[in-house]
Amino acid sequence: MWEAFDVGLPDQAAGRAMIAQQLLNGLVSGGVYALFALGFTLVFGLHGILNLAHGGVLMAGAFIAYYTVQAGLPLALGLVLAIIGGGLLSVLLEFTAFRRLRRSGEVEFGAIISSIGANLVLVTIAQRISHTQVMRFPFGTFPIVIYQFLGVRVSALQLFMAACSLVLVVILTFCLYRTGAGRQIRAVASNERAAVLVGTNPNAVYFQTFFLSGALAGAAGVLVGLAFNSIHFMMGEPYLLRGFVVIILGGLGSVPGAMLGSLLFGMIQTLTIAYLPSGLTDAIIYSILFLILLVRPNGLLGKPAAGVMRGRR
Amino acid sequence: MLTISNLSASYSGIQALRGVSLDVAQGEMVALIGPNGAGKSTLLNCVSGIVAPKAGSIRLESRDITGQKPWLVSRSGLLQVPEGRQVLPEMTVLENLRLGLTALGTRPATYPLARVHELFPVLAARSAQLAGSLSGGEQQMLAIGRALMGAPRLLLLDEPSLGLAPVLVQQVFAALQRLNRDGMTILLVEQNARQALEVTSRAYVLEQGQVMFGGRSADLAQDPNVIALYLGQEQKRETFGAKPVNGEP
Numbered sequence: 001m002w003e004a005f006d007v008g009l010p011d012q013a014a015g016r017a018m019i020a021q022q023l024l025n026g027l028v029s030g031g032v033y034a035l036f037a038l039g040f041t042l043v044f045g046l047h048g049i050l051n052l053a054h055g056g057v058l059m060a061g062a063f064i065a066y067y068t069v070q071a072g073l074p075l076a077l078g079l080v081l082a083i084i085g086g087g088l089l090s091v092l093l094e095f096t097a098f099r100r101l102r103r104s105g106e107v108e109f110g111a112i113i114s115s116i117g118a119n120l121v122l123v124t125i126a127q128r129i130s131h132t133q134v135m136r137f138p139f140g141t142f143p144i145v146i147y148q149f150l151g152v153r154v155s156a157l158q159l160f161m162a163a164c165s166l167v168l169v170v171i172l173t174f175c176l177y178r179t180g181a182g183r184q185i186r187a188v189a190s191n192e193r194a195a196v197l198v199g200t201n202p203n204a205v206y207f208q209t210f211f212l213s214g215a216l217a218g219a220a221g222v223l224v225g226l227a228f229n230s231i232h233f234m235m236g237e238p239y240l241l242r243g244f245v246v247i248i249l250g251g252l253g254s255v256p257g258a259m260l261g262s263l264l265f266g267m268i269q270t271l272t273i274a275y276l277p278s279g280l281t282d283a284i285i286y287s288i289l290f291l292i293l294l295v296r297p298n299g300l301l302g303k304p305a306a307g308v309m310r311g312r313r
Numbered sequence: 314m315l316t317i318s319n320l321s322a323s324y325s326g327i328q329a330l331r332g333v334s335l336d337v338a339q340g341e342m343v344a345l346i347g348p349n350g351a352g353k354s355t356l357l358n359c360v361s362g363i364v365a366p367k368a369g370s371i372r373l374e375s376r377d378i379t380g381q382k383p384w385l386v387s388r389s390g391l392l393q394v395p396e397g398r399q400v401l402p403e404m405t406v407l408e409n410l411r412l413g414l415t416a417l418g419t420r421p422a423t424y425p426l427a428r429v430h431e432l433f434p435v436l437a438a439r440s441a442q443l444a445g446s447l448s449g450g451e452q453q454m455l456a457i458g459r460a461l462m463g464a465p466r467l468l469l470l471d472e473p474s475l476g477l478a479p480v481l482v483q484q485v486f487a488a489l490q491r492l493n494r495d496g497m498t499i500l501l502v503e504q505n506a507r508q509a510l511e512v513t514s515r516a517y518v519l520e521q522g523q524v525m526f527g528g529r530s531a532d533l534a535q536d537p538n539v540i541a542l543y544l545g546q547e548q549k550r551e552t553f554g555a556k557p558v559n560g561e562p
């Protein structure tokens with residue numbers, strides 16, 4: 001493996017630029033993981049629901065954007081529709097797969113099973129619609145422009161992805177920690193009865209959290225579809241697994257933890273792909289996860305009782 | 314203002330309230346006392362819409378609110394300060410207070426932040442502190458302050474003295490008296506019967522889901538039955554505690 005390292009490195013400066021390049025790539029893909037993982041951890045941290053259909057929502061977001069562009073409409077509209085559509089789909093999941101379970105008080109385990117079922121439904125519908133094909137955005141959907149500074153290459157798409165991730169994450173954090181609605185959401189998560197006694201309608205809160213969660217996944221789907229220019233009915237599955245890794249790494253239910261976990265995961269992944277034999281990537285990633293959990297069993301920013309509540313003051 | 318008639322409620326077959334009737338008039342401070350398990354919290358939770366009554370009716374002024382959704386009850390200005398305070402420990406004192414604004418809906422505030430801070434200065438001093446790190450007494454003040462932020466027309470308090478040192482109980486009760494003097498209608502649920510009777514004008518005694526006595530608090534405090542059943546034991550405990558073990562005869 002050191003051979004590969006030497007060959008790719010004429011001198012130290014180029015080596016540093018190479019590492020900087022990989023870190024940048026890692027940050028961008030980490031930002032997309034963050035969009036996906038935040039919604040995943042939000043619903044888990046707030047409501048104790050592990051929504052395994054979250055990957056299906058990501059896939060649906062990509063599909064919505066793809067068909068919007070196919071219809072001759074601009075990509076920006078596709079992104080907006082994917083965000084709204086992802087949010088609504090997620091709310092629909094709450095209605096169909098979780099609401100009754102929640103009332104029965106047996107939501108934690110039941111939700112895993114019912115969301116696996118919901119995911120299968122979504123994947124099957126997508127498979128039907130797409131005739132099991134891999135679909136690609138038409139050439140030039142996103143302009144191919146490369147900027148270069150300090151020896152690091154950044155594509156316009158990467159900038160767009162980073163900007164989208166940043167803006168959406170900032171909006172989410174703002175909503176959750178700086179608005180009355182966010183305060184109500186956190187109150188329901190912490191003590192539903194106390195929240196109800198001050199006049200909070202918990203059903204409205206569930207609607208909001210599932211919508212936010214799905215909207216982020218929908219946006220992530222579009223960005224993933226653009227980045228790999230590959231949209232297919234199974235595209236949500238690897239993200240679900242990585243979403244798990246990321247939120248366990250960051251600390252289950254912690255919003256800042258999911259952010260940190262995503263960025264770390266993105267960078268570790270691109271670095272191992274760049275510098276180590278490709279077969280080792282997953283082994284390395286899971287070894288690192290294993291080591292971190294040995295030292296911090298509740299994840300990097302997790303505390304014994306998971307909860308979004310603790311994010312900020 | 315609040316009229317409860319013939320209210321019955323049960324938990325999976327166990328009857329907690331058996332035809333309770335009581336009323337609270339505008340501007341009154343009324344006590345509801347009774348031993349553990351008498352059904353006091355159940356009564357408040359029926360009023361707040363958290364427990365669905367089996368029979369009977371609850372009216373707020375002329376409006377029937379029996380079985381209404383709890384958040385709508387709160388938004389109409391019927392605010393409960395629940396047993397055990399139930400402040401949100403991971404939020405700051407200020408955030409907890411702001412959460413109370415939810416109950417306002419479209420009604421105007423009657424106790425804005427400044428007025429709550431004036432009533433409980435400690436909440437101003439601890440504004441940025443996490444509610445979970447407050448002492449029990451401070452948490453109780455926070456819970457009351459949070460309800461006040463929602464402009465209550467009627468304040469329901471469930472055992473605000475629970476677990477507080479005597480001096481803090483005095484403080485909390487003094488604040489309630491001040492609120493009442495300023496025009497707040499209050500229904501105070503208490504196990505601490507002696508003090509509850511001191512600060513209220515009227516009282517009901519609930520036992521095993523039924524109203525056993527009702528009347529002016531001063532009269533109840535003199536009633537031999539009430540003394541024997543609800544005040545006597547407390548008195549004994551007090552004298553026992555006050556007497557030094559090897560003291561004078």
Ligand SMILES: Nc1ncnc2c1ncn2[C@@H]1O[C@H](COP(=O)(O)OP(=O)(O)OP(=O)(O)O)[C@@H](O)[C@H]1O
Pocket residue numbers: 324325327328329347348349350351352353354355356396504
């Ligand atoms: N959630 C519940 N499920 C089943 N039974 C309940 C429930 N809550 C209360 N009970 C029962 O209903 C009866 C009345 O309880 P309640 O909590 O109203 O009494 P209380 O007067 O508030 O008592 P305390 O002074 O201990 O708070 C008790 O017998 C209690 O065991």
Ligand SMILES: [Mg+2]
Pocket residue numbers: 353354355396471472
């Ligand atoms: Mg009680």
